[in-house]
C-alpha cells in the first residue's frame with residue numbers, strides 16, 4: 539500500500555509562526571534557509587504538549603522522563619538497533635551533547651577532524667570546546683560524496699584526537715555506507731581517537747538508502763564511538779530542547795555518566811515530553827508520511843531545477859530535507875544566497891558557511907509543500923533569466939540593486 543505524502547500547512551498559517559524561519563525576513567521572501575519544516579506536528583506530540591499546557595506542567599525535567607525507553611523502542615523498530623537503556627543520557631540539544639563530549643574527550647588545543655562542506659556549527663562547537671578544527675573534506679565522486687578515509691587516517695596519525703562525523707551528512711544528504719563506517723571505526727581504533735557521530739538526520743533516511751547507526755557497525759565502533767541524536771529534525775521540535783547521547787562501551791558509558799548533572803538538567807521538559815511522543819510507535823505513521831513527502835519533493839526539485847535552473851548541479855539527497863546545489867555556473871559570486879534573496883525573494887542558506895567547498899553553492903530546505911517549492915524555483919529561474927539578460931548590459935549586482 540503506498541503511503542499518502544504529508545500535506546504542508548497553508549502559508550497563511552505558517553506566517554503566524556514565530557520561529558527563526560518565519561521571523562527573519564519579510565513575508566514576501568520565501569524562507570528556505572534554516573532547517574525547520576512546514577507541517578503540522580504529529581498528533582501524539584500535539585496531544586502530549588496540549589495536556590502539559592493544560593496542567594501547567596512547565597517545571598524541570600524529571601530524573602526519568604521516559605526519553606531513554608522511547609529512544610530504545612524507536613531505534614529497534616526503525617533500524618533494528620538494540621540499545622542498552624543504561625547507555626542513554628539526555629541533554630538540551632545535539633550541539634550541547636557534542637560540545638560536552640568534546641570537552642570530555644579532547645584536550646584544549648587538540649585537533650578534531652570535520653568533513654566539510656558541513657553543518658556550520660561544527661566549526662564553532664569544536665572551538666567552543668577549546669579544540670581546533672582539522673578539515674578533511676568529503677570526496678566528490680562525481681555522482682555522490684564519500685568520506686576521505688585515507689585523509690582521516692593521515693590526520694589521526696598526525697595527532698588529531700577525534701572525528702566529528704555528520705551521518706547522515708548535512709548539507710549533502712549522504713548516508714554513509716556500513717563499510718565506510720566500519721573502516722572509519724577501525725582507523726579511529728588504530729590511532730586511539732574517538733568518533734562523535736551526529737545522527738540527527740538518521741530518522742529521515744529515504745527507504746532506498748537505509749540508515750546505519752555508527753555504533754552498530756563493529757566492535758571497533760562500539761569502542762570508539764558516541765552517538766548524539768534527537769527527534770528534533772524529523773519532528774520539527776528544535777525549540778523544545780531534548781537530545782540523547784548514546785554509548786556502547788563500558789568506558790564511554792562511564793565518561794558520559796561523569797558529565798556534570800547540569801548537562802541533563804538543560805533538557806527542556808516540553809522537549810522530553812515531545813521526544814517521548816515522537817519516538818513512540820504512535821508517531822511512526824506520521825514519519826512515514828513525512829518521508830513520502832520528502833521523497834516526492836527531492837524528485838520534484840530535480841525536475842524544477844532542470845526546468846528553471848538547468849546549469850545548477852544537484853544530486854538527490856539520500857536523507858533529510860536539505861538540498862546542496864552548485865549554482866556556480868551562473869556567476870553569482872562565492873555566496874549566491876545573497877543575490878538570490880535580493881533578486882528572487884527566496885532565502886537559501888549560504889554555501890560558504892559550510893566551508894570553502896561551499897563557494898558558489900546554496901542549501902535549500904525542501905521540507906515544505908510542493909507549491910512553495912514550485913514558486914521558489916520559478917522565482918529563481920526568472921531571476922536567472924533577468925540576470926543573464928542584464929549581464930550584457932551590466933552586472934548582477936546592478937540588477938539586484940535596482941530592485
Ligand SMILES: Cc1ncc(COP(=O)(O)O)c(C=O)c1O
Pocket residue numbers: 573630631632633634657704708736738739768770771776781
Ligand atoms: C547535523 C546537525 N546537527 C545538529 C543540528 C542542530 O541540532 P540541535 O538543535 O539539537 O543542536 C542540526 C540542525 O539542523 C543539524 O543539521
